[in-house]
Amino acid sequence: MQVKVSSIRLYSGFPQVAPNRQQFFELESITISCEGLNGLNGWRVMKKINGDVRTCASSWETSTGPCNIINAYPKTDSGEYWCEYGGKQKSNTVNITIICHSHLDGPVILESPVYPVMEGENVSLYCRKKHANCSFTAKFYKNGASIRSSSTGNITTPTASKSDEGLYKCSIADTGESPESWLNIKGI
Structure with missing residues (x-):
């Protein structure tokens, strides 16, 4: 994805x-x-x-x-x-x-944009594990605080603003958590 x-x-x-x-x-x-x-x-x-x-x-x-x-x-x-x-x-x-393979279920990564996102754009973050054979609920964190859970493994911000900028990570129960990635929001 x-x-x-x-x-x-x-x-x-x-x-x-x-x-x-x-x-x-x-x-x-x-x-x-x-x-x-x-x-x-x-x-x-x-x-x-x-x-x-x-x-x-x-x-x-x-x-x-x-x-x-x-x-x-x-x-x-x-x-x-x-x-x-x-x-x-x-x-x-x-x-x-x-991310290296650390256990049987495999590691968890957060798929987030590598480039700055312009204010007003839609942005989606995906929590992914290496071997996803079944459904799972992912928890998303911003700057260390839990912000949302998702049964689909992704969250979408329909209109990004500067307040959405920060360090994001995600976790999947019984699997682990991703490293943090900086989401950069650029003003228009």
Whole structure:
């Protein structure tokens, strides 16, 4: 399932992340791209993992073009990603979190937009577990406080406002809880 925001647009100034979310299960595939950012080609995807800054690709010479992570791992792929062009231009950063398999039911992630959401847009948050063979109720939290439960595993805010900005997480009984992700709401 992919996080949905009501309008589709190119997120100027950010690396493009597919699928559009901040949290991923271990071994999922992720593509991070910078091509066409500010009308330029030749951007490099950079990453900062545990304080170590490097190109997403294995070498500087092959580092232009998209960053394709085939099997994501927490230790090598959780961190900050951004685009750099010619050592002079730098994009905004996005945070990616990879969740490892911790128990039999699998981990829990919160699917939330990786980009800022414009005020007035619809935004949906999904609570997901790795192996969802049956229905479950998810609890959602904002800034540590419980805000809502959902038997469908998702909540929707029809008209986002600055007051919706904050740290969100979710939990599923007998399974666990997701890490927190920042939901950024941008004024018009």
